[in-house]
Amino acid sequence: MRGLLRSRLFWAAVLVLAVAAVLPLGVSGYVLGLLTLAYYFGVFAMAWDLLFGFAGEVNFGPTFLVGLGAYGAGILNSETGLPIPVCVLFGAALAVAGGLLLAVPALRLSGPYFGLTTLVAVLLLQQMVTVFAKYSGGEIGLTIPDVLSISDITNYYIALGFMAISGLVLFGLSRSALGLILQACGQDPVEAQALGFNVAKHKLAAFCVSALFSGLAGAMLVFYLGTASPGTVIDIAVGVQVIIAAVLGGRRTILGAAVGAAVLIVAGEVLRPLGQLSTFIVSAVALLAILLMPSGLLGVLMRQRS
Amino acid sequence: MKALLQVSGLVKRFGGLVAVGGMAFDIAPGEILGLIGPNGSGKSTVMKLIMGIERPDAGSVRIGGVDVAGWPSHRVARQGVGLVFQHSRPLHRQTVLENIKLALLPDALLRLFADSDVEERARAIARRVGLGAVLDRRPGTLPFADLRRLELAKAIGRDPKVVLVDEPFAGLTSGEVGAFSDLIAGFRAEGRAVLLVDHNVKGVAALVDRVLAMYLGEPIAEGTAEQVMRDPQVRRVYLGGAIETASRPALAAKSGPPLLAVEGVDVLYGKAQALEGVSLRVREGEFVSVVGLNGAGKTTLFNAISGLVPYAGRIAWEGQPLAGRSAAAIARGGIVQCPESRELFGAMSVRENLDLGGSHLTKGERARLLGWMFELFPILKSRQAQHAATLSGGEQQMLAIARALMMQPRLLILDEPTLGLAPVILEQLSRALETLRTTTPITVLLGEQNVTFALPHADRVYVLEHARIVWEGDPVRFAQEAGAAYL
Ligand SMILES: Nc1ncnc2c1ncn2[C@@H]1O[C@H](COP(=O)(O)OP(=O)(O)OP(=O)(O)O)[C@@H](O)[C@H]1O
Ligand SMILES: [Mg+2]
Numbered sequence: 001m002r003g004l005l006r007s008r009l010f011w012a013a014v015l016v017l018a019v020a021a022v023l024p025l026g027v028s029g030y031v032l033g034l035l036t037l038a039y040y041f042g043v044f045a046m047a048w049d050l051l052f053g054f055a056g057e058v059n060f061g062p063t064f065l066v067g068l069g070a071y072g073a074g075i076l077n078s079e080t081g082l083p084i085p086v087c088v089l090f091g092a093a094l095a096v097a098g099g100l101l102l103a104v105p106a107l108r109l110s111g112p113y114f115g116l117t118t119l120v121a122v123l124l125l126q127q128m129v130t131v132f133a134k135y136s137g138g139e140i141g142l143t144i145p146d147v148l149s150i151s152d153i154t155n156y157y158i159a160l161g162f163m164a165i166s167g168l169v170l171f172g173l174s175r176s177a178l179g180l181i182l183q184a185c186g187q188d189p190v191e192a193q194a195l196g197f198n199v200a201k202h203k204l205a206a207f208c209v210s211a212l213f214s215g216l217a218g219a220m221l222v223f224y225l226g227t228a229s230p231g232t233v234i235d236i237a238v239g240v241q242v243i244i245a246a247v248l249g250g251r252r253t254i255l256g257a258a259v260g261a262a263v264l265i266v267a268g269e270v271l272r273p274l275g276q277l278s279t280f281i282v283s284a285v286a287l288l289a290i291l292l293m294p295s296g297l298l299g300v301l302m303r304q305r306s
Numbered sequence: 307m308k309a310l311l312q313v314s315g316l317v318k319r320f321g322g323l324v325a326v327g328g329m330a331f332d333i334a335p336g337e338i339l340g341l342i343g344p345n346g347s348g349k350s351t352v353m354k355l356i357m358g359i360e361r362p363d364a365g366s367v368r369i370g371g372v373d374v375a376g377w378p379s380h381r382v383a384r385q386g387v388g389l390v391f392q393h394s395r396p397l398h399r400q401t402v403l404e405n406i407k408l409a410l411l412p413d414a415l416l417r418l419f420a421d422s423d424v425e426e427r428a429r430a431i432a433r434r435v436g437l438g439a440v441l442d443r444r445p446g447t448l449p450f451a452d453l454r455r456l457e458l459a460k461a462i463g464r465d466p467k468v469v470l471v472d473e474p475f476a477g478l479t480s481g482e483v484g485a486f487s488d489l490i491a492g493f494r495a496e497g498r499a500v501l502l503v504d505h506n507v508k509g510v511a512a513l514v515d516r517v518l519a520m521y522l523g524e525p526i527a528e529g530t531a532e533q534v535m536r537d538p539q540v541r542r543v544y545l546g547g548a549i550e551t552a553s554r555p556a557l558a559a560k561s562g563p564p565l566l567a568v569e570g571v572d573v574l575y576g577k578a579q580a581l582e583g584v585s586l587r588v589r590e591g592e593f594v595s596v597v598g599l600n601g602a603g604k605t606t607l608f609n610a611i612s613g614l615v616p617y618a619g620r621i622a623w624e625g626q627p628l629a630g631r632s633a634a635a636i637a638r639g640g641i642v643q644c645p646e647s648r649e650l651f652g653a654m655s656v657r658e659n660l661d662l663g664g665s666h667l668t669k670g671e672r673a674r675l676l677g678w679m680f681e682l683f684p685i686l687k688s689r690q691a692q693h694a695a696t697l698s699g700g701e702q703q704m705l706a707i708a709r710a711l712m713m714q715p716r717l718l719i720l721d722e723p724t725l726g727l728a729p730v731i732l733e734q735l736s737r738a739l740e741t742l743r744t745t746t747p748i749t750v751l752l753g754e755q756n757v758t759f760a761l762p763h764a765d766r767v768y769v770l771e772h773a774r775i776v777w778e779g780d781p782v783r784f785a786q787e788a789g790a791a792y793l
Contacts (some may be wrong), residue, residue: 015618030628058785094335176418177417177419177424178418180400180408181408182403183400184397184408187399194357194379194380194388194389194391195409195460196380196384197380197413198378201415202412206545247764252399273632
């Protein structure tokens with residue numbers, strides 16, 4: 001805990017959050033809506049960074065976990081009308097269960113094979129949504145009866161609070177004793193084993209935590225948007241965006257992933273008038289940024305100050 | 307006293323190769339057993355089998371009576387076994403202190419915050435092994451000996467009853483070997499059972515209670531160090547003869563610029579000065595040794611010549627400055643470095659690594675060189691299809707040297723080529739260098755702290771100390787004037 005309080009990054013994050021908290025006083029509902037989306041996205045990216053940056057496993061299918069959370073919560077709500085918190089928890093639990101089902105066999109594989117399995121899982125989930133269109137709404141999407149709130153400002157604060165708590169937990173975890181063990185498992189599993197650490201157990205735990213936050217965020221996002229569709233929560237392209245956000249913001253920093261997500265979402269919106277071209281520009285700039293500063297935005301910032 | 311570690315009938319096969327074929331030995335608490343044998347005889351494999359990194363095909367490994375053969379290594383570790391790997395494998399993104407702390411953490415998911423004494427214990431261990439001054443550095447910036455210290459520190463951190471130490475002395479100077487010996491003797495005093503592997507025969511003999519020699523996966527001799535070293539088979543397959551000084555004809559002094567001229571070169575790593583005003587010259591056909599303790603700057607000097615680190619000052623090759631040329635261009639120009647870190651293509655076979663080295667040669671020429679390499683290092687011939695990463699430490703070193711020779715360099719830079727080689731191979735390598743000298747126009751720049759290897763071949767010697775050249779002269783004068791710290 002003391003380590004956390006001594007970390008400069010932590011205090012910088014507190015400052016940024018404080019600014020974000022007073023934003024609703026000065027900006028339009030449109031901007032708030034955009035940022036709300038960015039905050040959920042930030043949680044996807046942070047959860048992904050825990051798995052890749054620390055446990056060293058590339059999950060090419062973050063949207064498998066996000067999608068399970070989103071559709072789990074959405075379908076439960078539309079079928080049973082259970083209250084939102086119950087549905088959100090159910091979605092998160094489904095993401096963890098699905099994640100476990102995938103990770104237990106997949107983590108036995110080494111190197112790129114784990115990544116490939118996660119990619120295939122996304123395609124599978126997308127197929128399932130189409131096949132069970134009766135419950136899921138298929139390609140068109142699922143309309144969800146309940147919403148978190150109709151007020152932009154309330155929605156904004158919910159998302160901000162959720163991101164802050166997720167960030168605190170994930171960042172704290174990454175800086176804890178467990179984070180150190182996880183890094184060891186990722187960097188040199190043979191050595192970690194010889195030091196007495198059960199590598200499979202620790203990687204699986206990291207995967208569960210990553211799944212939990214991805215699922216929670218997916219479920220909350222659905223209740224913010226009021227709909228769930230493959231194009232917003234499952235599509236491979238969404239997953240790629242999550243990955244770009246994390247890498248752009250700075251691998252192995254957790255908080256950088258949230259920064260990357262905000263930059264990516266806001267940039268996409270600013271350039272929207274350019275139509276198709278905007279996606280191209282954002283992707284090209286992100287690619288350049290990754291090539292020129294592989295340690296990411298946050299990585300560069302931290303190096304300059306130290 | 308009852309043995310802490312009991313190994314019997316241990317067998318490990320890799321495909322058709324029997325790496326370990328029926329090893330058996332006991333080690334009592336407070337006893338050090340030395341395990342010696344030529345490169346590739348299976349010593350590291352025995353350690354990996356005990357540790358559970360490889361699964362034995364047969365046999366038992368008892369730790370305090372419990373058979374742990376075939377257990378995953380994290381369970382073996384918790385049963386009280388620690389391994390100091392032959393190659394240092396620190397976490398590069400963490401500091402020295404964090405690396406040591408890691409070894410002190412329990413394998414628990416729910417203990418998020420380390421016990422408050424972990425930090426203090428980690429610092430104490432660091433002081434014990436001599437890392438107290440570099441706690442906040444990252445491993446990548448540490449000199450070689452400190453990396454080895456870090457490995458020992460991690461082993462101490464787990465408080466193992468049985469300690470397996472793989473080549474702790476490799477690449478260390480005699481002073482450092484002394485310090486490490488004291489640390490390992492400390493394990494004995496604490497009642498741990500120690501299995502020690504090393505090619506530094508003198509260092510091993512001085513430390514151990516008993517020696518076991520192995521060859522081709524099987525035990526060939528056991529007893530006191532003296533008895534084993536006298537064994538005729540051990541002498542033949544492992545120790546070999548002494549390295550001889552060849553009488554060298556004086557080089558005809560050629561006029562014109564030297565082949566390589568290094569003038570006033572400075573290299574900074576952050577704030578640390580790795581080289582300071584270093585100047586040296588190498589003439590065509592010369593054999594020049596740069597002698598220096600670990601951390602003196604030898605590798606940095608070679609990396610500067612090869613264009614791998616930025617420097618201030620001037621480095622000229624045949625009179626032309628090398629500054630601004632890429633590392634690849636420098637290598638094509640004929641300067642080939644065989645780095646300390648070996649840099650093999652681990653996923654490629656031995657043969658592919660060699661062919662890559664000789665890719666610019668004609669077919670006939672390549673075959674001729676390859677034949678010579680196999681004559682030099684016969685074991686490589688039988689391992690042509692094996693992945694380089696799975697070779698034993700010494701076999702990798704042989705492959706690295708062979709690959710460099712396949713490139714037919716005009717200037718061959720050998721950085722610590724003796725690292726991890728058995729005495730008998732050193733003798734072979736020594737003869738090979740002599741053949742090279744007399745039959746080809748090759749020029750050699752050798753970096754070593756092992757002067758018994760560096761001196762016999764050298765025409766001239768430079769001594770590098772704390773980033774500076776402090777002495778220059780011929781090998782005979784070296785012993786009288788500068789050798790005290792190295793001999
Ligand atoms: N995974 C593997 N696949 C194939 N062969 C292997 C593998 N691992 C080791 N070997 C071979 O087994 C033999 C024993 O290797 P080991 O590393 O135990 O030797 P060593 O006695 O420690 O040698 P050195 O003194 O050079 O370190 C070597 O010839 C090596 O090439
Ligand atoms: Mg070995």
